[in-house]
Amino acid sequence: MPERRRGAALEQALLDAAWEELTEHGYARFTMDAVVKRxxxxxxxxxxxxxxxxxLVxxxxxxxxxxxxxxxPDTGSLREDVLTLMREINATRVQLITVMNMHLAGYHQETGTSPGDLLDPLVTGRAEALDLLFARAVERGEARPGLSARIKSLPFDLLxxxxxxxxxxxxxxxxxxxxxxxxxxxxR
Structure with missing residues (x-):
């Protein structure tokens, strides 16, 4: 008999199952029952x-x-830090980006949300990463302080x-x- 999961382990298993259902079947065929079974x-x-x-989605x-x-990344240069991150996204996340957008069109229609609502940098941890990257660049004199979140995320949005x-x-x-x-x- 499998060990009973609790707490964080159970929540992770549920979220993993939900993500797998979403990526395999899309939002249109995503059900709570399928997640329970998985x-x-x-x-x-x-x-x-x-x-x-x-x-749950x-x-x-x-x-x-x-x-x-x-x-x-911490290459010692804002240009190289941003390019390194973009290259890694480009090499490893193309499928994630396309699947999320293709499978979630129905979700956005049904809920009245937009992709930006799901990509909230505060929720995903992207804000902290960009803040660290830009704090280093400001310390090195490569970027001016007080840049908006829109400017910080611009290269990644264009990617x-x-x-x-x-x-x-x-x-x-x-x-x-x-x-x-x-x-x-x-x-600059």
Whole structure:
């Protein structure tokens, strides 16, 4: 008989099962019952934590994005830190980005939300990573203090846009153009 999961282990198993259901079947076919079966638990266990499909989807996405968060590089240069992070996203996250956007169109229609609502940097941990990256750049004199969150996330937003228009990794010269031509002039 399998060991009974509790607390954080149970919650992680439920969120993993929800994410797997979402990525395999999309939001249109996502059900609480399917998550219960995949996690090997009972409906009351799931409903005690998330009372609706919408709440569970939001929690599963936040869970997946936190798990997929990359380490913040420290190359000694803002340009190289940003390019390193963009290259790693480009090499490892294209499928995550496209699956999330394709599978969640129905979710956004049904709930009246937008992709930005699910990618909240405070929830996903991205805000802390960007703040650290930019604090280092300010200390080195490479960026002015007080940059807005929009400017800090700009290269990554443009990367996501490129991925979603091609459904493929972005060529390195495009990454360099985003950083050198669009982004760095804004932060100096």
């Amino acid at each position: 996690a090997g638990t009972s409906p009351p266990v799931l409903y005690r934590r998330w009372s609706s499909r919408d709440e 939001r929690a599963a996405i936040a869970h997946a994005l936190k798990a997929a968060r990359l380490d913040t 996501r846009h490129e991925i979603l228009t091609t459904f493929a990794p972005v060529p390195d010269p495009v990454l360099e153009e985003i950083v050198d031509t669009v982004f760095l002039p804004l932060v």
